[in-house]
Amino acid sequence: xxxxxxxxxxxxxxxxxxxxxxxxxxxxxxxxxxxxxxxxxxxxxxxxxxxxxxxxxxxxxxxxxxxxxxxxxxxxxxxxxxxxxxxxxxxxxxxxxxxxxxxxxxxxxxxxxxxxxxxxxxxxxxxxxxxxxxxxxxxxxxxxxxxxxxxxxxxxxxxxxxxxxxxxxxxxxxxxxxxxxxxxxxxxxxxxxxxxxxxxxxxxxxxxxxxxxxxxxxxxxxxxxxxxxxxxxxxxxxxxxxxxxxxxxxxxxxxxxxxxxxxxxxxxxxxxxxxxxxxxxxxxxxxxxxxxxxxxxxxxxxxxxxxxxxxxxxxxxxxxxxxxxxxxxxxxxxxxxxxxxxxxxxxxxxxxxxxxxxxxxxxxxxxxxxxxxxxxxxxxxxxxxxxxxxxxxxxxxxxxxxxxxxxxxxxxxxxxxxxxxxxxxxxxxxxxxxxxxxxxxxxxxxxxxxxxxxxxxxxxxxxxxxxxxxxxxxxxxxxxxxxxxxxxxxxxxxxxxxxxxxxxxxxxxxxxxxxxxxxxxxxxxxxxxxxxxxxxxxxxxxxxxxxxxxxxxxxxxxxxxxxxxxxxxxxxxxxxxxxxxxxxxxxxxxxxxxxxxxxxxxxxxxxxxxxxxxxxxxxxxxxxxxxxxxxxxxxxxxxxxxxxxxxxxxxxxxxxxxxxxxxxxxxxxxxxxxxxxxxxxxxxxxxxxxxxxxxxxxxxxxxxxxxxxxxxxxxxxxxxxxxxxxxxxxxxxxxxxxxxxxxxxxxxxxx
Numbered sequence: 001x002x003x004x005x006x007x008x009x010x011x012x013x014x015x016x017x018x019x020x021x022x023x024x025x026x027x028x029x030x031x032x033x034x035x036x037x038x039x040x041x042x043x044x045x046x047x048x049x050x051x052x053x054x055x056x057x058x059x060x061x062x063x064x065x066x067x068x069x070x071x072x073x074x075x076x077x078x079x080x081x082x083x084x085x086x087x088x089x090x091x092x093x094x095x096x097x098x099x100x101x102x103x104x105x106x107x108x109x110x111x112x113x114x115x116x117x118x119x120x121x122x123x124x125x126x127x128x129x130x131x132x133x134x135x136x137x138x139x140x141x142x143x144x145x146x147x148x149x150x151x152x153x154x155x156x157x158x159x160x161x162x163x164x165x166x167x168x169x170x171x172x173x174x175x176x177x178x179x180x181x182x183x184x185x186x187x188x189x190x191x192x193x194x195x196x197x198x199x200x201x202x203x204x205x206x207x208x209x210x211x212x213x214x215x216x217x218x219x220x221x222x223x224x225x226x227x228x229x230x231x232x233x234x235x236x237x238x239x240x241x242x243x244x245x246x247x248x249x250x251x252x253x254x255x256x257x258x259x260x261x262x263x264x265x266x267x268x269x270x271x272x273x274x275x276x277x278x279x280x281x282x283x284x285x286x287x288x289x290x291x292x293x294x295x296x297x298x299x300x301x302x303x304x305x306x307x308x309x310x311x312x313x314x315x316x317x318x319x320x321x322x323x324x325x326x327x328x329x330x331x332x333x334x335x336x337x338x339x340x341x342x343x344x345x346x347x348x349x350x351x352x353x354x355x356x357x358x359x360x361x362x363x364x365x366x367x368x369x370x371x372x373x374x375x376x377x378x379x380x381x382x383x384x385x386x387x388x389x390x391x392x393x394x395x396x397x398x399x400x401x402x403x404x405x406x407x408x409x410x411x412x413x414x415x416x417x418x419x420x421x422x423x424x425x426x427x428x429x430x431x432x433x434x435x436x437x438x439x440x441x442x443x444x445x446x447x448x449x450x451x452x453x454x455x456x457x458x459x460x461x462x463x464x465x466x467x468x469x470x471x472x473x474x475x476x477x478x479x480x481x482x483x484x485x486x487x488x489x490x491x492x493x494x495x496x497x498x499x500x501x502x503x504x505x506x507x508x509x510x511x512x513x514x515x516x517x518x519x520x521x522x523x524x525x526x527x528x529x530x531x532x533x534x535x536x537x538x539x540x541x542x543x544x545x546x547x548x549x550x551x552x553x554x555x556x557x558x559x560x561x562x563x564x565x566x567x568x569x570x571x572x573x574x575x576x577x578x579x580x581x582x583x584x585x586x587x588x589x590x591x592x593x594x595x596x597x598x599x600x601x602x603x604x605x606x607x608x609x610x611x612x613x614x615x616x617x618x619x620x621x622x623x624x625x626x627x628x629x630x631x632x633x634x635x636x637x638x639x640x641x642x643x644x645x646x647x648x649x650x651x652x653x654x655x656x657x658x659x660x661x662x663x664x665x666x667x668x669x670x671x672x673x674x675x676x677x678x679x680x681x682x683x684x685x686x687x688x689x690x691x692x693x694x695x696x697x698x699x700x701x702x703x704x705x706x707x708x709x710x711x712x713x714x715x716x717x718x719x720x721x722x723x724x725x726x727x728x729x730x731x732x733x734x735x736x737x738x739x740x741x742x743x744x745x746x747x748x749x750x751x
Contacts (some may be wrong), residue, residue, distance in 0.1 A: 052749055099143045101132040101159040102415040105168040105424050107383050110174050110190035112217055114197045116456050116471035120516050123509055124453055125422040126203045127661045129161040131602055134660035135696050140419050142448055149667040160415040162387040163198055164209035165191040169247050169376035173361035183361045187212055200477050207387045211379055219386040220379050221366050221440055232441040238284035238351040241277040243270050247376050250277055292437040293347045300328055325604035329432050331520040334452045352378050381435045388414040417445040425452045451605050453519040460524055471525055480508045480724055487732055506663040507534055513662045517607030541618045543720040549647035554630045555638050555710045568713055574645045574706040587620045587646055594653050595699035613653050621650035648706050656699050674711050
């Protein structure tokens with residue numbers, strides 16, 4: 001009997017297949033399985049997951065009823081092969097239903113206070129949420145009709161952006177025991193610090209989830225039920241190298257021997273995390289991860305192109321199925337590493353519980369509450385579903401028993417599937433292998449993308465408490481706020497009378513994405529470089545161009561002899577230069593294509609390159625205004641008009657694109673100075689020009705006429721980027737060496 005069961009399992013393992021359907025219907029991550037058949041059945045190229053045919057539905061319901069009779073029966077049946085899944089050809093609905101863009105951060109473990117890496121994850125997700133709110137009016141581009149264009153999008157909706165804290169597990173249990181603190185009280189205290197960080201960094205998150213919340217426990221139990229009823233969970237013994245700090249088991253190929261330099265003691269450690277591991281053997285519930293290797297390989301090598309209508313016509317960057325930037329795991333270097341791992345050999349089944357005697361701070365296994373606790377990573381990953389209201393009650397998938405309307409996908413009307421999971425590179429395995437396999441087993445759509453970012457280092461070394469080089473994000477956010485105006489100075493306002501925001505945290509937001517936005521490689525945190533970047537890129541380039549292009553002395557020359565007007569505010573209209581002179585062609589082409597180039601980089605999650613494209617355009621505009629010298633008494637009217645027009649259009653695009661991503665507060669001030677934030681005046685411009693000048697549509701074109709207002713009372717304009725506070729004496733970053741003047745280490749990176 002045992003041999004027969006083993007043979008059946010071998011056949012099932014060999015037969016696991018997945019077929020990705022691209023963008024079909026409401027489930028673009030469409031999957032189809034045949035876990036019991038000896039070969040893949042012939043089927044059309046477009047397939048989607050359809051959990052049950054009428055025959056398999058009754059079979060599954062019968063199996064579910066028998067499995068739920070008793071725990072012993074469930075354990076016995078779980079040793080047999082999972083139920084057979086059947087294929088059903090996909091049909092593309094004529095009117096797919098849009099859903100909000102949904103982006104997540106990893107939920108952060110509350111065994112320690114927040115650090116700069118947590119802030120980095122937060123900001124990557126925030127930038128993507130803000131950008132999609134502007135670019136797609138908050139909708140997921142994958143859920144929109146392929147015939148849609150950006151001008152026919154539904155009315156705006158708020159993107160779903162979730163972050164939160166992971167509050168179960170052995171590490172928290174041990175910290176609480178050591179400190180004599182109640183585990184829940186410990187979680188409450190540290191979770192609040194992560195919530196405070198989200199607020200301090202001006203995140204646009206809509207959800208802050210905690211895994212100790214009752215609705216999350218319900219979602220975890222429901223996923224466990226589905227996996228167990230599907231035959232994907234069985235009870236066995238788990239042995240392996242276990243790291244308490246990581247709460248993970250490692251294989252022989254994932255560990256190495258180390259010698260403690262102080263004691264000379266030999267021990268084994270995880271190659272990936274450097275944490276000490278010890279051999280452990282215990283009874284455990286296990287998930288049949290081994291069945292999903294081929295399915296995962298197929299999914300990870302599939303592409304998710306956007307509808308062609310969403311790509312700007314001014315560029316030639318049309319995404320195809322061979323585009324390396326459209327596969328689920330990004331950036332491409334991480335995709336390549338994952339594929340190599342999946343192709344290297346079979347996946348072992350995954351231990352998904354811990355003995356209750358060892359771990360009591362967690363969610364008990366349903367039906368075995370006294371014996372086992374659900375593995376913390378299973379618990380944590382389900383948070384992404386919890387945020388969407390799972391288990392959903394509004395619909396049911398072909399009689400799944402959800403209690404909703406028959407014939408609808410159960411996730412319809414929710415934000416699922418996630419468009420982007422933002423994760424650190426150290427947790428790729430959990431999100432790119434374990435999580436999609438669990439979703440496949442639960443018959444749920446897979447996320448569109450998993451975006452893994454690299455880490456921040458200090459002096460090219462990993463940040464650690466022992467080295468004293470961990471950057472406190474709260475300190476950094478406060479340290480790089482600009483100085484407020486002197487209390488002895490007269491009150492200052494922008495050109496349109498609006499007060500500017502001196503308490504902005506935009507500088508640090510911008511720097512972390514400008515340097516750390518190159519997600520593929522680690523970035524070195526250096527306060528001296530940050531200050532130099534601020535001076536050269538923000539103060540000198542964007543701030544300098546703003547001051548020169550909007551200088552009253554320059555704009556006064558465009559008032560057609562009305563210099564003597566006594567009104568506090570004067571208005572000028574600057575026409576678009578025609579014909580375009582040869583010396584202006586490069587800048588005109590650059591700013592006309594800027595929105596399209598920026599969008600291409602954003603769709604590829606190349607955040608640093610997107611920001612650099614903006615700074616390149618600003619640098620080109622600075623060259624032009626320096627060459628034309630519109631402030632000179634010898635400059636002709638047409639020369640002044642050219643300088644002002646191209647400078648202000650460049651600044652408009654910079655303000656829109658940076659404001660929609662990394663610098664929402666400071667760019668609002670810039671757009672106000674360009675007279676684009678005054679609602680009444682903006683509406684007049686829109687009526688005149690037939691477009692909204694700060695939208696995606698407006699960003700793709702140059703205006704025929706630029707309207708500007710400026711003060712005539714001689715009051716000096718505040719700097720757009722005021723000086724940063726001086727660093728403490730003899731201090732830059734903790735444990736950081738100051739680069740020598742003129743040395744290569746002190747130079748700015750070029751990309």
